[in-house]
Amino acid sequence: MFIEVRDGVAVIDGVPRVLVTADYPYYRDDPAVWADRLRAVRDELGIEVVTCYLPWRHHQPEPGIAPDFTGATHPARNVAGFLALCRELGLRVIAKPGPFIHAEVTYGGLPDWVCPEADPSIEPLLDAYGRPSRWVDGSGGAGRALPAPLGPAFLARATQWLSSVGKEVLGQDVPVIALQIANEGVYTSGALPLTAYDYGPSGVAFFRDRLRAWYGTLEAYNGAHGTSFGDWAEIEPPRGPGGLLAPADWGRFHADYLAEVYRVWTQAVGSDLPVVVNLNPPTVPELDDWLARVRPELWGDISYGFTNWMGVVSADRDAQARYVIAAKRAPGPNLEENWGFSKLYHPAYIDGATSFHQSLLAMAAGATGFNVYTGVATSGWAPDLDAAHAGPYPDCAPIDARGAATAKAPVVRALADFFARHGAEFLESAGTARDAFGLYLPYAGIAALSGPEGPQCGRPLRAFHERMRGRGLDYAVVDLEHVTAGELAAYRTVTVPGGPFMHRGVQRLLAAYAAAGGRVLVDGPVPALDERLAPCALITPSTPPPDTAESLILYGDADAFLRSHPDRDVHYLVVLVQTGNEGPIGVRTPYGTVEVVAAAGGAAVLRLAGGELGDLVVKGVNAYLSCAVEAGVRLNGERAGASGPGDLIRIAE
Template sequence: MVIEVRDGVAVVDGEPRVLVTADYPYYRDDPAQWADRLRAVRDELGIEVITCYLPWRHHQPEPGSAPDFTGATHPARNVVGFLTLCHRLGLKVIAKPGPFIHAELTYGGLPDWVCPDADSSIEPLLDARGAATRWSDGSDPVGRTLPAPLGATFLTRTTQWLSAVGKEVLAAADEGSMPVIALQIANEGIYTNGALPLTAYDYGPSALAFFRDRLRAWYGDLAAYNAVHGTSHRDWTAVEPPNGTAGPRAKADWGRFHADYLAEVYRVWSQAVGSDLPVLVNLNPPTVPELDDWLARVRPELWGGISYGFTNWMGVVSQDRDAHARYVIAAKRAPGPNLEENWGFSQLYHPAYIDASTSFHQSLLALAAGATGFNVYTGVATSGWAPELDTAHARPYPDCPPIDASGTATVKAPVVRALADFFARHGGEFLECAGVTDHAFGLYLPYAGIAALSKENGTGECGAPPDGPGCGRPLRAFHERMRALGLDYAVLDLEHATAEELAAFSSVTVPGGPFMHRRVQELLAAYARSGGRVLLDGPVPELDENLAPCALLPPPATPPDPGPGPLLYGDADVYLRSHPDRDVHYLTVLVRTGHEGPVGVRTPYGTVEVVAAEGGAAVVRLAGGELGDLVVKGVNGYLSCEVEASVRLNGTRVGAPGPGDLIRIGGAHT
């Protein structure tokens, strides 16, 4: 198996695939059980790709010794043996060497000896107040200080760790004797901090040196910087990070710095591994108050060959409007897989995850909204980890996955198997189909940085000042309008968008503000001249990025009549994808918590009626005017809901024989 990642899509042996994976934390289990658990993932869940973190603190607990990847010091450290076992069982692996991994491990998987508290030569990560940022795993309320990722000492040690992984664990991958097909670097930002405020980090010496280097690159010389900012600095070292009262361009610069900072950390850590394997990252979705902070920081367009991915961990989307918005925005920000979907944690996160319907609903929502794969986190329960790895969480970990701690398939296993089989059969075609979207939201991300740093002066929705520019508030408002109309939409970064990309939409909604890049204004003006509608949420910009006069945008257009959405009746979110060349469509129906009864959807073949459980979901292939393969969740034990799952089209009904799920794959019911 040869894998590439093209525009966020996994291409396996030349064929695009929906990337379906399951995580197995081998370091939490007895090595004697590895083979049995891997077979269960393969045979019971139908999943061929394993994801696994490689905890630094597990493999190199002491600074004076080399990392142990072969089990010389403890059998559970034999990750080379684990990968060899995966290879023998026909499984492929996405390896995740961190260096920070979270994974409910002590100090996020970092060894204690890289902590600034233990070694004064290691620079701490600092917030806007100059305070050290600390990480607590739950057992220690104070937590340990996190190291600055670009600090010289820590960067040397992370480079040594990642290089050792590349040389001693991954080196054979290119020769086909190891199963590793891709890497994931870091976790949910750098230290699970991708969604934190821009003021949370990094104000330490190494980060500020990088900040000033970036200013030099952006402005060319100090005179140009002073002209834009109205300052009279004589040296770059005099430029300080902006606070809440700084001018808009200074705030926009700090947001841009965060985007470049994240890109730089990803770059140096990926480069340190020294592998030609595809590299992915996983971003946690934004919080509602920090939506602008997240948008300013998360700019996949700057990452070069590193591919976007995201996680869940923010609430039950079928019942929580905020969680739904955060999830959809994360899925639409860039193409890439959902690399951690909660399929096993009900006690640690929310009791709704005791039932497979919650995870089934969210996995399908991610794919419908734009994700290119999903991960079962975790596929297997474990209970054999050493105390130095985790003393804060009860065994087993997690409490309710598809394969339990004894290796037995649970009631979630057939649901995972149905999704895996459906997308193994139809995933390539599903990805070829395009979402039916006629409207887009255009991000102008300098406004995100401005709003993120202006929150202390007055807070509106999404944390942005109600009378200032921002991206979070207008994007959230746009999302809610589209959801109320039952319409899908796209998200574009206007600083990187092309005329061809804009031309695919009849309207683009853009946040307004005092200035806008000249190139972006020219792009939008040309789009308007060609018949597109530019809908401004805010004032018309009258300046360019250098604050010189520039007013190229046309007067705000009248919002178009969106026409009827696909949802005819029922309380649900619906997504329709259509193939550009064949008479094939995919319908996803996501039933909201509280809804009972059928959901009717307008399709090219007429009305499709779906009956699914409250909080459940369905995915249906439509081809040639007929119902094809489908998976419908008819039972939600958490909500005590059991229905006879069914799908009806033009008098033809496919249904379960009684209360329960409905699965038809390859034309056969299971």
């Protein structure tokens, strides 16, 4: 099997595939059951690709001793044997060597000996107040200081770890098809405030290096900022509100910083396998911080991916907005969807309807795959790996800690089978988005540090999202500093955040788009300056188009997304039922009204072809909400329905 990633899509042996995966934390289980659990993933869940972290602290608990990948010091460290089992069972693997993994592992999977408090030669990661950033495990307490990723001592040790993985684990005849680097940013920190890091020596040195690259000369920097620095070393990073360009620079630094950490860690592995990352979605207060930091356009060959862990999207508008924005930021897979944790996160996850809804929302909003995290419940790990959580881990996975399939297993299997059969066609089909939001990310850096005063990016984006959702319409998100004229021309409108300045090149792009018939809608003041605060006013705002676009939802409380194939009379409809809905959902389609009956908080995915119903999966039961309906779909007199209260699964052989 040969895999590459093209524009966020996994292309396996030359064929685009929806990347459906399940995580199995082998290090938390008895090696004696590895083979049985892997068979269950393959046979019960219908999944061919397994993901697994490789915890650094598990494989190399002591400094100066080579990592154990063969089980010489403990059977559960035999990742070589685990991969051999995967190969024998016909499973492929996405390996995730960190070096930081979270995964509810002590110190996020870092070994104790890289903690700055254990080794003074290791530079700590510092916040704006000079305090060490700390990782707090589930057991509570003040937590342990985290090492600065670019600090020389830690970087050398992390490089050695990643290089060992590359040489000793990813050798010949292993079924690893891709790698994931880091976790949710660097230290599950992708959504933290811009003031949370990195104000340590290595971070500030990198910041000044980037200023030199961006401005070229100190004279140019001083001219733009209105300062009189005599040396780059005199420039300090901003620690709060103040000015326009300084916070914009700090936001840009965060984007380059994340890209640099990804680059050096990927380079350390020394592998030519495709590399993905898994950004955690933004929080509501830190939406601008996330937008400023997360710029996949800067990552080169490293591909975007994201995770869940934000709440029940069928019941929480904030969670739904964060989820959709993460899925739309760039094409890539959902690399961790919660399918197993109800006690640790929310009791709604006790039933598969919640995860089913969210997996389909990710796909409808732009994701190119989804991960079942975790596919298997585990027990019996060593206390030094995780002393804060009791088994099983997780508490309600599709395969339980005894290896038996739970009620979630058929739901996962149905999704896996649906996308195995139709995934390539689904990815080829285009959504109905006719309107786009244009991110202008210097404003995100300013808003992150200055708060509600001054230009914004996240707030206009969230308002745009709510307007579009309220009208039942899909939309796109583009980065104005990287989108091409041809890409922008696909949309009838582009809404941009307003403010005092905007890059001259971006203003030219928008002016040309408007001249060609597009409509530029500015949320706020029209920019009159360029990025160096020189006069530049090239944008003339358009009037909004008549509100004639029709919502897909005709009745019922749900969201709907429609994708149409460019060459065939084929359409894919995803219906996402809200927690409070009662009764059927009516959806507008090219063939007329489709009526869907599904559980509250559930969802449906349908293939429509030639005016008829094709394959479909509809969730009719949500035990958490005590809801059980006879799942069904009706189109032009044709009805497909369950024989009683329950799910409806129809996938042709």
